[in-house]
Ligand SMILES: Cc1cc2nc3c(=O)[nH]c(=O)nc-3n(C[C@H](O)[C@H](O)[C@H](O)COP(=O)(O)OP(=O)(O)OC[C@H]3O[C@@H](n4cnc5c(N)ncnc54)[C@H](O)[C@@H]3O)c2cc1C
């Protein structure tokens with residue numbers, strides 16, 4: 185009664201936001217530039233943090249211009265870091281709300297929301313004899329988490345970036361090469377062109393024998409999945425995607441968020457999650473790529489298209505849609 189309308193925990197949050205039992209939060213303790221558009225954010229997680237396995241990601245909630253936005257970032261710190269802190273490494277993308285905020289504006293002392301780490305892009309218990317890491321751009325981040333954690337007798341990396349100075353963690357990678365812990369081929373796409381996956385025969389002749397972890401843009405991962413499947417070794421390829429592959433876009437339509445009372449025009453390629461957030465509607469979200477079901481919302485009327493498959497879902501009582509991978513397929517009403 186004394187603290188109404190706030191809860192006692194709201195006051196505790198002011199003095200001890202990272203305490204055990206509080207909603208899981210983290211405090212940004214440092215931001216280290218890595219390249220012109222990427223930075224490593226050092227986070228001290230609160231007491232409830234359960235720790236991660238190399239290669240996993242964490243969802244963080246960041247307040248950007250007064251709006252809480254959630255995004256996923258791979259953990260780049262080793263799992264046994266003595267000081268208990270963890271790192272994520274973020275690449276600012278054009279018009280990216282959270283990535284630009286973290287790389288260019290985040291300051292030490294800022295509190296962020298955290299989820300427990302998750303993800304199955306991890307190394308197996310039994311060490312494979314030969315490993316290939318196939319990465320591009322910010323796709324190096326989960327693999328860096330692995331490299332900092334586990335070394336293999338025979339590890340090869342093929343990494344693509346526009347130019348040498350765009351390679352995130354370049355010095356550390358070259359140190360691993362000097363210590364004979366890694367063989368590295370850098371593909372600089374500004375001068376070498378995009379990696380043609382068929383070039384693997386020349387760059388890593390025994391690629392098909394290697395347990396492979398690949399992370400990068402959809403084009404690279406699609407090509408890799410096709411290539412590994414063609415050669416009958418798809419079970420050796422493990423991929424991590426930062427965005428869903430959008431295969432089908434439709435015509436769009438007028439979207440009503442009936443609970444909030446907002447109506448906006450949406451094209452047939454933009455996920456309803458983005459449409460709602462852009463319109464100022466409070467939209468639940470998680471991975472933003474169709475994995476976690478953190479965004480499911482009732483479809484009250486109309487139809488939506490699954491951007492990954494093109495499949496149309498029509499409104500019926502009880503129908504739920506994943507707003508992060510669904511776009512308007514004509515006029516529709518989303519219960520938010
Ligand atoms: C499992 C997982 C792990 C991830 N790990 C990392 C990581 O370690 N480092 C990292 O930098 N990012 C990582 N990401 C991507 C990250 O979650 C965000 O998607 C990214 O930072 C863009 O968010 P934003 O708010 O800046 O962009 P938004 O404001 O959401 O989007 C701005 C524009 O960019 C487009 N866009 C959104 N995401 C991407 C993308 N990834 N690439 C290109 N265009 C995009 C949007 O369609 C939109 O047009 C990961 C994503 C997942 C699902």
Ligand code: FES
Nearest residue numbers: 470471472477508
């Ligand atoms: S946010 Fe994870 S499935 Fe939509």
